Amino acid sequence: MNRLLILFLMASLALGCGDGKKPKDMADNQEVAVESQNEEKVAFPIYDFEGLEPLLHKEDDQTYIINFWATWCKPCLEELPHFERIREEQKENKVKVILVSLDMPHMWKSRLEPYVKNKKIQSEVVILDDPKQNEWIPKVDEEWGGGIPATLIYNKEKRQFFEKGFTYEELNEALNKFTK
Numbered sequence: 001m002n003r004l005l006i007l008f009l010m011a012s013l014a015l016g017c018g019d020g021k022k023p024k025d026m027a028d029n030q031e032v033a034v035e036s037q038n039e040e041k042v043a044f045p046i047y048d049f050e051g052l053e054p055l056l057h058k059e060d061d062q063t064y065i066i067n068f069w070a071t072w073c074k075p076c077l078e079e080l081p082h083f084e085r086i087r088e089e090q091k092e093n094k095v096k097v098i099l100v101s102l103d104m105p106h107m108w109k110s111r112l113e114p115y116v117k118n119k120k121i122q123s124e125v126v127i128l129d130d131p132k133q134n135e136w137i138p139k140v141d142e143e144w145g146g147g148i149p150a151t152l153i154y155n156k157e158k159r160q161f162f163e164k165g166f167t168y169e170e171l172n173e174a175l176n177k178f179t180k
Contacts, residue, residue: 042108043116044101046127049136055098055126056140059156062094063178065171066152068128068140070102071111075165076149080121082168086175087123093179097123102148105129153178 056066067083069076080099087097099121103112108127116125130136137146141161144150151162151171155178162174 042127043113044108044125044127046129048130049128049132049139052100052126052128052130053139056152056154061156062096063153063155063175065095065097065175066100066154067097068100068102068148068150068152070148071107071115072103073148077115079149079165079167079171080119082166082171083123084119084121085168086171090175090179095175095179099123099125101125101127103127 055064058064065083065086067076067079069080071077083097083099086095101108101112112125112127115121133146137144140150140152141163144161144163147163149165151166153160153162153174158178160174160177166174
């Protein structure tokens with residue numbers, strides 16, 4: 001009897017689950033788009049890593065500070081005012097701050113948007129929604145273990161990655177190596 005029950009359960013699972021593959025005519029990004037249609041409209045651009053990657057490799061006359069953070073990360077929240085201060089102080093020096101949120105989709109409307117609004121964040125905020133962390137983390141920096149806060153500072157001449165939180169002084173000092 002037990003064998004029959006186990007056989008029935010296995011057959012039901014096999015028939016009910018399919019092979020787990022998407023149709024051949026469906027691209028990888030279509031699957032993400034379908035999932036995103038169920039979400040409420042979010043105030044920030046949502047990228048998979050392929051969409052975000054061009055922001056990490058611009059070769060213009062600006063210096064970019066790309067900060068990876070989340071609203072659930074206390075050290076991230078502690079350093080965000082420093083990025084805002086640098087953005088304000090350095091905007092005439094062609095420094096652009098981009099805050100890449102790693103918040104989970106269910107947090108975008110309930111935590112991310114209110115946080116940005118309440119703190120009056122003026123830096124560009126984008127969302128990275130790509131579950132393939134093991135693939136994209138080393139593309140940001142080969143040495144990155146995936147912890148946040150993490151920051152990439154770069155311009156067309158050099159780039160440096162930091163897997164740590166910053167004080168204002170530390171951030172300003174790191175940025176000076178790119179702007180002086």
